[in-house]
Amino acid sequence: xxxxxxxxxxxxxxxxxxxxxxxxxxxxxxxxxxxxxxxxxxxxxxxxxxxxxxxxxxxxxxxxxxxxxxxxxxxxxxxxxxxxxxxxxxxxxxxxxxxxxxxxxxxxxxxxxxxxxxxxxxxxxxxxxxxxxxxxxxxxxxxxxxxxxxxxxxxxxxxxxxxxxxxxxxxxxxxxxxxxxxxxxxxxxxxxxxxxxxxxxxxxxxxxxxxxxxxxxxxxxxxxxxxxxxxxxxxxxxxxxxxxxxxxxxxxxxxxxxxxxxxxxxxxxxxxxxxxxxxxxxxxxxxxxxxxxxxxxxxxx
Numbered sequence: 001x002x003x004x005x006x007x008x009x010x011x012x013x014x015x016x017x018x019x020x021x022x023x024x025x026x027x028x029x030x031x032x033x034x035x036x037x038x039x040x041x042x043x044x045x046x047x048x049x050x051x052x053x054x055x056x057x058x059x060x061x062x063x064x065x066x067x068x069x070x071x072x073x074x075x076x077x078x079x080x081x082x083x084x085x086x087x088x089x090x091x092x093x094x095x096x097x098x099x100x101x102x103x104x105x106x107x108x109x110x111x112x113x114x115x116x117x118x119x120x121x122x123x124x125x126x127x128x129x130x131x132x133x134x135x136x137x138x139x140x141x142x143x144x145x146x147x148x149x150x151x152x153x154x155x156x157x158x159x160x161x162x163x164x165x166x167x168x169x170x171x172x173x174x175x176x177x178x179x180x181x182x183x184x185x186x187x188x189x190x191x192x193x194x195x196x197x198x199x200x201x202x203x204x205x206x207x208x209x210x211x212x213x214x215x216x217x218x219x220x221x222x223x224x225x226x227x228x229x230x231x232x233x234x235x236x237x238x239x240x241x242x243x244x245x246x247x248x249x250x251x252x253x254x255x256x257x258x259x260x261x262x263x264x265x266x267x268x269x270x271x272x273x274x275x276x277x278x279x280x281x282x283x284x285x286x287x288x289x290x291x292x293x294x295x296x297x298x299x300x301x
Contacts, residue, residue, distance in 0.1 A: 004214070004292050005165050007085040021084060024166030030084060031158045034076035042068050062138035069146035073153040080158065091157065091216045101217030104209065108225025111277065115270045116234050119251065122269070124258045129248040131235070139232045139243055148224030155180050155203070156210040156219050168294040169211060169285075177203030187240035189261030197266050198239070201274035202226075208281040211290065230264065237263035 009022040020026050046052055051064035081089050090096075119125035155176055164172035181199025184190055206219050230236050231243025236251070240262045251258035259267035285291055292298075 004211075004290050006091065006161060006214075007087055007165055024162045027080060027084060027162050028158060031076050031080045031154075034079055035072045035154070038072035038075055039068070042071055058135060058138045059141075062141040066141045066146045069150040073150040077153045077157055091161075091210075091214060093215075093217075096213075096215040096217045100213045100215035101221040104213075104218040104221035105225045106221075108222040109229050111222070111273065112226050112229040112234070112264075115264055115267070115273050116229075116236075118269045118273065119258070119264060119267065122253070122257060124251050124253040124267075124269075125234075125264075126250050126252065127247050128250055131244060131246060131248050134232070134244055134246050136232060140228055143227040143231050143238050143241075143243065144224040147227055148220045151180075151183075152206070152216055152219040152223055155183075156206055157216050160207045160210060164211070164292050166295050168297075169290075169292045171294070172292075173204055173207050176207050179203075180206075184239050187262070188242075189237070189240040189263075191260075191262065191266070193256075194240070194259075194262040194266035197271050201265065201271045201278075205274045205278045205281070208278055208285065212281050212284055212288075237261065239263060239265060 007022075009018055013022060021030075046064050046067060049064070050056055051060040053061075056064075078089075081087060116125055159179055160172045160176035163175050167175075177199045180203035181195040181197075184198050185192075185195045187194075202223075206223060209222060210216065210219050227238050231238040231241075231245055233246050235243060235245030235247045235249040236259075237243060251264070255266070256268050259265060259270070264270050
């Protein structure tokens with residue numbers, strides 16, 4: 001159990017700190033305030049560089065997007081872990097880049113390639129040609145690095161972890177997955193179905209990856225590889241956002257099969273494939289008996 005929980009409230013903390021500093025809700029609110037405050041500052045400063053201008057080179061615009069995503073989330077997380085929780089950041093250790101991050105990155109490519117292969121077998125995915133002029137770097141920076149690191153810090157590093165430490169694993173899975181799905185509701189082509197699909201196939205999957213590995217690099221690797229494979233290689237919209245991939249492709253058939261304008265993530269094929277992986281991870285967690293009970297049950301025990 002101690003290996004599963006990164007932070008517990010210090011036993012000598014006064015009552016006001018237990019509620020206003022160390023509680024699950026307090027830490028989430030503190031991080032959210034840091035995220036918004038630093039994000040506001042970045043939005044004010046970055047236009048001065050000219051990188052956000054429409055006339056700027058695609059790579060510079062991608063770097064601006066990368067900074068807008070990474071600086072608030074990374075700095076906010078560092079403050080939360082180092083100044084509030086006062087602990088080592090083991091979930092982001094350099095060692096786990098090799099032991100967890102790289103295998104998960106390769107696994108993400110295999111996972112999404114499996115989805116595309118099934119769509120092709122079902123007659124939904126079609127390759128129309130090869131785009132040899134594809135500009136790899138901007139999409140890798142935006143869809144891979146920025147989305148992978150920033151979204152995993154917010155959803156798994158803060159929300160899932162804090163809720164799990166307070167309310168237990170089951171509630172953390174539900175709450176973080178619903179949040180992840182809702183966060184995509186305003187994307188181009190999004191529907192209630194696409195958000196629900198994202199919540200189940202990605203929200204639950206990535207939360208279980210974190211629960212089993214206790215490594216944010218594993219979540220980042222899987223998330224980044226999924227997005228890069230989807231957009232930059234297979235030419236499928238990434239959560240509704242158009243991507244120019246190495247393969248010029250199209251999808252046909254009903255939306256429940258092809259995913260429609262949102263992309264393959266809204267397909268039942270992706271939902272079923274990721275759910276199978278989630279079931280395997282859940283089985284591992286149950287066999288390890290690593291499911292975290294709510295804090296009040298742990299205290300009574």
